[in-house]
Amino acid sequence: MDSPSVTPQTETGIQNMSESMFVGLCRKVGTSQQVAMRRDVTDIAEMVKNKTITSTLIMVMTSGSYREGFRMEGSDIDTMYWYNNQPVIWDLSQTQFYNVHRQSLILSVSSESPPGFTLLQLLSPRADNRVISALVTMNGGRYISSSKYREITCSDVVPNSTVHGPCGSGDIDGLEYDTAQCFACDFWPPSASSWIDRCHTWPQPQVVRDIVRSGCHFVAIGHKLGNHESNEWRISFSLAEQKLVYSMNHCQFLTYGLLKLFLKEVINNGLGDNEKLLCSYHMKTAVFWMIQQNTIPNWCPQNLLKCFWYCFKLILKWVYEGVCPNFFIPENNMFLSNIHGRAQNRLFIRLNGFYEKGLASLLHNSSLRSYIMNVLYNPRLSINCTDEYTLVSxxxxxxxxxxxxxxxxxxxxxxxxxxxxxxxxxxxxxxxxxxxxxxxxxxxxxxxxxxxxxxxxxxxxxxxxxxxxxxxxxxxxxxxxxxxxxxxxxxxxxxxxxxxxxxxxxxxxxxxxxxxxxxxxxxxxxxxxxxxxxxxxxxxxxxxxxxxxxxxxxxxxxxxxxxxxxxxxxxxxxxxxxxxxxxxxxPPLVVLHMLKFLCYRHIDTMRAQTALNDLQVLVHHDQGRYVDMGLRDISWQILGICQQISGNLQAALYSYQQSLKTISIQ
Known part of the structure; x- marks a missing residue:
């Protein structure tokens, strides 16, 4: 399981192919400059929001692949919401850091839950109405039921969302979203203290300190094999993971991106939703472990395919053993609930088939196939990927x-x-x-x-x-x-x-x-x-x-x-x-023509009609140049409003109907 096989077999051939893939991934996933830009604009917008709102309002954190800097097709937007006047503590001694008269304290009780999961006990007599509605009585205490809380809050952010894991999920203008109503803790979980001791080479000490100071969150889903599945909460390290991804070098980030693409376009290709046992979180976990264990001494463009191969081998090993250790709490086996028995065996056979093909299995990766073929047909091709800024104009x-x-x-x-x-x-x-x-x-x-x-x-x-x-x-x-x-x-x-x-x-x-x-x-x-x-x-x-x-x-x-x-x-x-x-x-031109029509109605009726005609031509005939396809419904609606004001009721009716059709298509 040591050397990936693909023609050409020489070390130079592998390096050339790695460099070609690096170029392809920079174009598909993004250069380091693009990724930095995406993160920076998300970070500063979130910082402004959360620094401005008061302690009685909800806090917001974008997480997942979008926050990490991916913009590939299928990169959904994950957003976490929580009230910072409802903090979670790990033991009663931590109550000294809070005003118990103004904040509703919640105690994490993990003694009866599997690793990585916990029960949340409400200590304060008063709390948010949604928390009160989700309470259940257990062992003489009041606990917040994750299943009840999830149902109550599922559509709080976006109406008509559907429950998906701990989130409310849906689709807006073709972009998938997940919104999770959760709770936050200012303290690092005691069950994850061993992670701090493991951080010898990666991440850097200042990153470790920042992660530990940031605490963790709790999302509304229990362990399928736990004793209190409907009431348990999963400890979420989303903020810590975001900081870890930020601390990756660009080759490490692209390796993570390649694994995500390989999962989507190769491993899960042709499988039904119930058969897709691996997810991108497993890919990310594999990259985390590989970086921290220092198995790969040099994460660079010339070694990109080796980096990918080592990570893929680790995932194959996990599937064979039926154990995927959570990066922060290794005792939490993330395969325990769904990758076992016959399902585990089928998945291993599928992955092993790709392993036996070696790096040639990447030829099934439609997004990047051309970059591999380019080197196979031109084995002496020299790829210059040292200056990635030249890859994007x-x-x-x-x-x-x-x-x-x-x-x-x-x-x-x-x-x-x-x-x-x-x-x-x-x-x-x-x-x-x-x-x-x-x-x-x-x-x-x-x-x-x-x-x-x-x-x-x-x-x-x-x-x-x-x-x-x-x-x-x-x-x-x-x-x-x-x-x-x-x-x-x-x-x-x-x-x-x-x-x-x-x-x-x-x-x-x-x-x-x-x-x-x-x-x-x-x-x-x-x-x-x-x-x-x-x-x-x-x-x-x-x-x-x-x-x-x-x-x-x-x-x-x-x-x-x-x-x-x-x-x-x-x-x-x-x-x-x-x-x-x-x-x-x-769209700005829709607003421009609308305002022009509205103003001229009071000054010059002929020019008003000309402005209305211009608006009609724009809405009827634009092919996405000035009117984004996702904004065609409001554009038709505004055209209808202007036509109704002008007295052309038949044209207005047609525009309103087109607006409704556009909404139904979207």
Whole structure:
């Protein structure tokens, strides 16, 4: 089980193939720069949210492959939620660190549970209503039932989610999500203390200290073979795992990515859901063990396939023995509940078949087959993978970063107080050491906060009879909106036009609209992450991302559904709130033509009809260039609203029907 077999068999051939695979994985999984960017923008957005909210509000943590930096097809978004006024402790002596009058303490009782699982006993007389509803009485104490809590909270975040493991799961616009309502503990689990002693070479001592200080979480699922399955909770090391993945070098991360691809495209290919016994968590665990045991002395591009092979051999060994030790609590055998008996035997035979083929089994990996064949047909081919920055062009990188920042850069100020808290948090972070990606992220976040605050302020004083207060509020709102135009993207100026329209300044609104239309029409402007490469490079190539954002990027318009922007969209926002959608996202050109139509209705009816025609052409004929496919439903709806206002009820009905069809297709 020592040497993987594949033609050519020479050491040089294996190195060439490894380097070719490294290049392929950088393109498929991402270069180290891309991965760092993805992590940084996620980290800073989460930091702003959690630093701003008060102790009575829920904390949020993105986890899983998306947080780790993967953006491959099938990379779902896992999010954990918990109240930080409901901490879990391991023993009663830890109560000294909490205010028992303001916090609902929960005690972990693991004496009757399998390794890695525990019962959660509520110590405080009062707690959140959902906790109270999930209580069961055992051994004279009140315990939180994981099965009851999971059912109660499954659809808290996204309506109509289905229970999947400890999570509420579903699909939004083709992107799978898992949301887990959990509990947090500030202390490292005693059952995982041996992990600290194992960390001699990896991870680094500062990473170990950071992980231990961060504690752990508890997710709502019990052990299938435990005595209290419906009431037990699994100890989750998601935060620790995220820090471990962050501490990997890029070859280690790509090896993990290759294992994930091999699992999906080779091992699980053609199997039914009930037959897919291995998951990506097992792959990650194998990489963790291989790095820590220092079996592979040099994780580098030239050794990539050897690294993969050693990890695959370890997984094969685990399946043969029926034991997959959890990385933090080795006594927790993660195969115990489902990989045993006949299922274990079938899985071993399948994996052993791939093992006997050697590295040639990677030819079944459709994503990367061409990179292997390239070397097989050209054995003397020299691959230069030392400078991975050349693998992805500047424009390709920008085509990912701007849509990525636009999608993730969303925080929702509930009122003016929260808006100011958000801005204060951003102000504090600006003096912290930040990466260039995090600076860009704060720029986008600040723009959204100011947009929201401007309309919140306008709504607060729109009905006041005190002209001075209304005048001051208007000046402040205008100042905030104009400020965003100096550092936001091109389409952010449409918020100014929206504000002018709402405050009946139609001429001023149209002036902003026309100027924005000219800017958006420039051939170098990036829409939906696509752009004319040559024109874009000529216009902003080599400049900072902050400059590119201001001069060459159009982002979607994002409306907080609890804020009234313009009356014509209020019904849509109310329906969205009923569907638990906190934000409305609209393509910028749809907003532009809508506002142009609404303004001209009060000035020039012929030009109003022209604007409506432009909107109709855009919605009817755009093929995803300016109207993202996931936003076609709201675009049809807005077209219908404008047609209804104009009196063309038949056209409006057709647009509404198209909107419903689009929703059903999605």
């Amino acid at each position: 500047e424009v390709e990188f920008d085509e990912e970063i701007f849509p990525g920042v636009d999608r993730i850069g969303l925080i929702l100020p509930l009122n003016l107080f929260f808006s100011m808290k958000y801005l204060n948090t951003v102000d504090q972070l600006t003096v912290s050491p930040l990466t260039q990606y995090q600076v860009l992220m704060l720029q986008v976040l600040t723009a959204f906060i100011l947009h929201s605050a401007a309309f919140i302020l306008q709504n607060m004083y729109s009905n006041t009879t005190k002209n001075k207060l209304m005048y001051i509020a208007d000046r402040m709102s205008c100042h905030m909106l104009k400020l965003t135009a100096t550092f936001g993207c091109i389409s952010d100026r449409l918020y100014i036009a929206m504000y002018y329209y709402k405050t009946l300044r139609y001429t001023e609104a149209l002036s902003v609209i026309e100027m924005t239309k000219v800017n958006l029409a420039q051939p170098y402007v990036m829409h939906n992450g696509t752009v004319d490469t040559e024109r874009y490079t000529e216009a902003v190539g080599g400049q900072s991302w902050s400059t590119k954002l201001r001069h060459a990027v159009a982002c979607n318009i994002k409306l907080n559904n609890r804020i009234n922007y313009i009356n014509e969209l209020m019904k849509e926002q109310m329906v969205a709130i009923q569907n638990n959608d906190s934000t409305m996202v609209i």
